[in-house]
Amino acid sequence: MSTILPSDLPVMSLAEVLDFLEREFPQMHAGGRSYHLEAVGPLSARMRMDHHERHLRPGGTVSGPSMMALADLVLYAAILANIGPVALAVTTNLSFNFLRRPGATGLVAEARLLKLGRRLAVGEVAIASRGSDDLVCHATGTYSIPPA
Structure with missing residues (x-):
């Protein structure tokens, strides 16, 4: 078994991950674009979610399901960037701690x-x-990577 070192990663550039997501996961933009992958790096990724009315819950705060989708998407992007274009890497567990109420932003x-x-x-x-x-919010997640 070989060890993957952070210096060996990422294997996909930001542009390559964006192209892959557009092609294989276009439903992430259903209802209009609000998720924007901004960076990928060794064992990491950063994504922004725009403020939009569809992400709010009563009381004017961002809903838990919107934060859950954001966490799932950014983890998926980090994994893709670091293992390559594996469309069938799937979420097997997500856990969330909602720490404070975000405003409508x-x-x-x-x-x-x-x-x-x-x-x-x-x-x-x-x-x-x-x-x-x-x-x-703080989330942890596990993804299953299919055999090569």
């Missing part, structure tokens, strides 16, 4: 992969309101 999610193996990837996501360093 866009969010920024930073993903970091904690383990990247041949069959499983484990990562965490820190989500903050745009313009703030205070976390509104």
Whole structure:
């Protein structure tokens, strides 16, 4: 078994991940574009979610399901960037801690992969309101990577 070193990664550029997502996962833009992958790096990715009425819940805050989708998407992007175009890498677990109520504003999610193996990837996501360093949500997730 070979060890994947962060210096060996990422294997896909930001442009390549964006092209892959457009081709293989266009439903992420259903209802209009609000998710924007901004960066990929060794064992990491950053994604922004624009403020939009469809992401709000009663009380004028961003809904939990919108934050869950953002976390899932940015983890998927981090994994793709670091293993290559594997469309069938799938979420097997997601866990969320909602830390504070975000206002009606866009969010920024930073993903970091904690383990990247041949069959499983484990990562965490820190989500903050745009313009703030205070976390509104912390998520962890595990993805199954199909055999080559």
